[in-house]
Amino acid sequence: MTSALNSKYSFDTFVVGAANRLAVTAGRTVAENPGSAYNPLFIYSGSGLGKTHLLMAVGHAAKKVAPALNIEYLTLDEYVEAFHAAIAAGQGDAFRRRFQNVDVLLVDDVQFLTNRKEMQSELLRLTEALQVGGHQIVLTSDRPPPEIADLDERLISRLSGGLVVDIGAPDYETRVAILRRKADERGAKFEPGVLETVAGAESGNVRELMGALNRLVAFQAVNDRSINAETAKQLLGIGAEAASAPGGGGKGTAREGAAPGPRAGDEFGDFLADVTVTVGKAVEAWRARVGEAVLRWEGEGYRTRRLEALLERDTPAAVDAVIAAFTQDVERLKELEAEVAELDPQAAGQSVFRDPERLREAEEVAAKVRDGAAPPPAPSAAFPLAAYAVGPSNEVAVSAARAVLKQPGKKYNPLVLVGKSGLGKTHLLNAIGLELARGKRAVVACLSTQAFVDELIAAIDGDRVDWWRARYRRATALLLDDIHLIAGKERTQEELFNLFNLLQDKERQLVFTAPAQPHTLPGLEERIASRLAGGLVAELKEPDREVKRAVLERMLGQHSASPDPALVDYLADRPADSVRGLVGELQRVVGAAAAQDGPLTAGLAREVLEGQAPRDSRRSAGFRTSGIVVSSLGGIKSREKMVWDWSDVADRVIEEFR
Amino acid sequence: MSLVNFTTREITCKIVYYGPGRSGKTSNLHYVYGRVPDSRRGRMVSLATQTDRTLFFDFLPIDLGQISGFSTRFQLYTVPGQVYYNATRRLVLQGADGVVFVGDSQARQLDENVESLQNLQSNLLEHGVDIRTIPLVLQYNKQDLPRELILSPADLDDALNFRSLPSFSADALHGKGVFETLKGISELVLKKLAAGTAA
Numbered sequence: 001m002t003s004a005l006n007s008k009y010s011f012d013t014f015v016v017g018a019a020n021r022l023a024v025t026a027g028r029t030v031a032e033n034p035g036s037a038y039n040p041l042f043i044y045s046g047s048g049l050g051k052t053h054l055l056m057a058v059g060h061a062a063k064k065v066a067p068a069l070n071i072e073y074l075t076l077d078e079y080v081e082a083f084h085a086a087i088a089a090g091q092g093d094a095f096r097r098r099f100q101n102v103d104v105l106l107v108d109d110v111q112f113l114t115n116r117k118e119m120q121s122e123l124l125r126l127t128e129a130l131q132v133g134g135h136q137i138v139l140t141s142d143r144p145p146p147e148i149a150d151l152d153e154r155l156i157s158r159l160s161g162g163l164v165v166d167i168g169a170p171d172y173e174t175r176v177a178i179l180r181r182k183a184d185e186r187g188a189k190f191e192p193g194v195l196e197t198v199a200g201a202e203s204g205n206v207r208e209l210m211g212a213l214n215r216l217v218a219f220q221a222v223n224d225r226s227i228n229a230e231t232a233k234q235l236l237g238i239g240a241e242a243a244s245a246p247g248g249g250g251k252g253t254a255r256e257g258a259a260p261g262p263r264a265g266d267e268f269g270d271f272l273a274d275v276t277v278t279v280g281k282a283v284e285a286w287r288a289r290v291g292e293a294v295l296r297w298e299g300e301g302y303r304t305r306r307l308e309a310l311l312e313r314d315t316p317a318a319v320d321a322v323i324a325a326f327t328q329d330v331e332r333l334k335e336l337e338a339e340v341a342e343l344d345p346q347a348a349g350q351s352v353f354r355d356p357e358r359l360r361e362a363e364e365v366a367a368k369v370r371d372g373a374a375p376p377p378a379p380s381a382a383f384p385l386a387a388y389a390v391g392p393s394n395e396v397a398v399s400a401a402r403a404v405l406k407q408p409g410k411k412y413n414p415l416v417l418v419g420k421s422g423l424g425k426t427h428l429l430n431a432i433g434l435e436l437a438r439g440k441r442a443v444v445a446c447l448s449t450q451a452f453v454d455e456l457i458a459a460i461d462g463d464r465v466d467w468w469r470a471r472y473r474r475a476t477a478l479l480l481d482d483i484h485l486i487a488g489k490e491r492t493q494e495e496l497f498n499l500f501n502l503l504q505d506k507e508r509q510l511v512f513t514a515p516a517q518p519h520t521l522p523g524l525e526e527r528i529a530s531r532l533a534g535g536l537v538a539e540l541k542e543p544d545r546e547v548k549r550a551v552l553e554r555m556l557g558q559h560s561a562s563p564d565p566a567l568v569d570y571l572a573d574r575p576a577d578s579v580r581g582l583v584g585e586l587q588r589v590v591g592a593a594a595a596q597d598g599p600l601t602a603g604l605a606r607e608v609l610e611g612q613a614p615r616d617s618r619r620s621a622g623f624r625t626s627g628i629v630v631s632s633l634g635g636i637k638s639r640e641k642m643v644w645d646w647s648d649v650a651d652r653v654i655e656e657f658r
Numbered sequence: 659m660s661l662v663n664f665t666t667r668e669i670t671c672k673i674v675y676y677g678p679g680r681s682g683k684t685s686n687l688h689y690v691y692g693r694v695p696d697s698r699r700g701r702m703v704s705l706a707t708q709t710d711r712t713l714f715f716d717f718l719p720i721d722l723g724q725i726s727g728f729s730t731r732f733q734l735y736t737v738p739g740q741v742y743y744n745a746t747r748r749l750v751l752q753g754a755d756g757v758v759f760v761g762d763s764q765a766r767q768l769d770e771n772v773e774s775l776q777n778l779q780s781n782l783l784e785h786g787v788d789i790r791t792i793p794l795v796l797q798y799n800k801q802d803l804p805r806e807l808i809l810s811p812a813d814l815d816d817a818l819n820f821r822s823l824p825s826f827s828a829d830a831l832h833g834k835g836v837f838e839t840l841k842g843i844s845e846l847v848l849k850k851l852a853a854g855t856a857a
């Protein structure tokens with residue numbers, strides 16, 4: 001689990017120079033008095049400058065001073081691994097105890113603590129415990145504690161609390177000394193000047209220096225001849241690049257033996273390294289693309305977890321497919337959001353529309369909104385325009401309605417149908433609505449003002465006023481029946497006012513019905529009334545004979561193929577102040593006929609409507625053609641003032657005699 | 659032609675050495691073969707005539723192992739240079755990811771070089787490939803011959819390299835410039851790979 005100390009790495013083999021003297025002195029001190037001098041000792045340096053060597057040297061020296069000491073050397077990775085293994089085996093406490101009993105703990109490469117929060121706290125705990133117990137801890141890293149990314153503040157201060165020393169790059173003299181010692185160790189002998197040449201080359205760390213030395217040693221061993229400074233230069237490529245320029249034959253001597261030897265083995269290696277770099281770049285290009293996509297969508301406010309997950313992977317995936325799928329999801333989100341925004345502006349702000357991972361949820365939300373935002377109430381199909389009876393009394397209104405249908409929103413906007421109850425305002429309103437709804441993409445809101453008010457109240461109650469508004473703002477036409485019912489409802493008037501303006505601006509048709517001229521309606525705000533009067537106010541009058549006949553013929557047509565003309569005449573001639581009244585009378589007659597299981601006749605109608613029970617067949621036959629014609633224009637409007645049925649002469653005589 | 663397969667994590671590059679007869683294409687492959695460790699190379703297939711001229715083609719597979727998580731393989735081919743083997747040349751050229759044009763630096767071979775280059779263009783076109791888009795490098799081989807017999811790389815550039823492609827002077831027999839050329843073409847091919855997957 002832990003590495004043994006390499007016996008080669010002792011203070012004896014460590015070449016001391018100006019750049020590492022402080023670190024070596026500190027190391028020796030610590031080794032001689034573990035736990036008392038600098039605790040912890042933190043050594044940092046660039047790669048290949050002797051950290052590990054020094055660390056192990058401390059271990060060896062300490063062991064030499066006090067052989068009984070429990071000394072443990074390990075790299076941070078090993079420590080982490082051991083920790084994880086112990087935790088997995090349920091031996092966490094044993095693990096901690098074991099390390100707390102170490103007298104000198106040497107930890108290499110602690111820079112790998114980055115992003116390992118749990119290890120940081122573990123190490124912090126261990127450092128504290130060791131310090132308290134008077135045990136030594138020595139750590140190395142390639143950078144000082146504060147520069148280790150993501151390192152816990154407490155750990156930084158703890159690690160910096162002892163002594164922090166660095167090892168610099170060796171100077172020329174140190175390099176020569178190192179080379180000499182290493183050459184000696186290997187029993188290699190070089191001509192004078194060779195090692196100096198090697199040391200003279202720019203080399204930032206000792207490991208590279210060793211590599212250079214190794215090549216010289218190998219070359220000498222293979223060729224069985226010692227090399228001079230010049231050959232060494234060529235071998236190591238020091239300042240020799242110029243000589244091997246491609247192109248001409250070059251110097252004949254250079255090709256003799258030197259070049260193919262060491263180069264030959266490397267050629268494929270070089271090629272491989274080259275390809276690796278290129279492939280790396282090519283393959284890594286996907287990272288750039290993913291990064292771009294992340295930036296783009298993040299900039300638009302979308303969550304990009306899916307893309308970020310790609311970046312965390314070491315090996316590339318089919319990133320283009322993932323990006324494409326992601327983009328598709330985002331586009332879908334945009335669509336959904338736009339749709340929802342129109343239906344319910346409040347719902348559109350939800351974060352779910354910004355997270356492609358939650359597309360399904362977004363779909364659900366949109367579906368819910370779509371359900372909730374059922375189109376505003378539509379006109380009733382029971383009132384087709386074709387069934388609307390037209391006559392002089394209402395032709396102004398009907399022609400206005402036709403004009404509206406021809407150019408909705410442009411000619412008469414709003415159209416206000418005024419008339420007493422039962423004159424067919426509602427029918428005409430719905431008929432207009434039905435015709436308008438035939439248009440493509442038409443959303444016709446047609447409802448009674450009472451329902452309109454109730455809906456608003458419910459919306460206020462459910463905190464969905466925005467939704468309610470959006471619902472009506474979508475409408476391509478708004479038709480409100482009995483607008484006078486809005487009287488006194490301030491909030492509704494306010495909403496209607498705004499809605500009115502908005503729809504009118506967009507040239508969407510508005511149609512209202514009212515029992516009287518807008519200005520005469522009580523409780524209606526002036527701004528509403530004036531707007532209603534601003535379009536066309538078309539009045540519906542009491543039904544004329546023509547209208548009545550049309551209505552009767554249509555109604556009777558439902559009962560028999562050829563209605564009794566006398567009955568139609570009779571009913572049409574009866575005074576009626578509204579179509580609804582007329583229809584009511586007809587219903588009574590129809591009801592009576594159904595009860596008697598008899599035919600619909602004028603006589604029956606007369607009997608029913610004039611309160612006289614039908615007598616025998618003789619009499620009823622005698623009254624069939626009364627010849628009394630009462631025009632609605634005739635001035636006699638009240639039934640009570642008319643004598644429709646004179647009693648028999650005999651009856652009248654008896655009466656008088658009494 | 660699937661250069662890079664993200665599913666199976668494979669990169670396969672087919673590189674064809676093209677050029678007039680006796681320009682040194684097979685020498686290139688032989689040198690590479692000699693430098694690749696045994697474990698990395700497959701059997702070099704060489705179908706040669708008795709006079710050591712390539713009859714059909716040479717084939718050398720090289721396994722570069724895992725690179726960036728991709729198992730990477732190079733397949734090096736040569737074509738027979740002689741004019742009358744054009745059908746074979748066209749066949750070998752099929753699916754090539756990159757082409758090394760091995761030119762003969764000898765002054766008297768200049769016409770053959772030009773002719774072969776034109777032949778390359780027309781054969782690529784047969785496969786629907788534009789010579790301007792396929793990765794292509796030039797190698798001026800036999801630069802070790804006496805100066806008076808050969809053209810300098812600059813002269814050859816003037817004569818053959820009107821598209822400013824990467825060019826390498828070489829002595830394939832001794833290995834000079836062989837790997838430089840291979841690196842050059844690999845780089846182009848792999849860069850195209852990157853561009854290709856981006857599209």
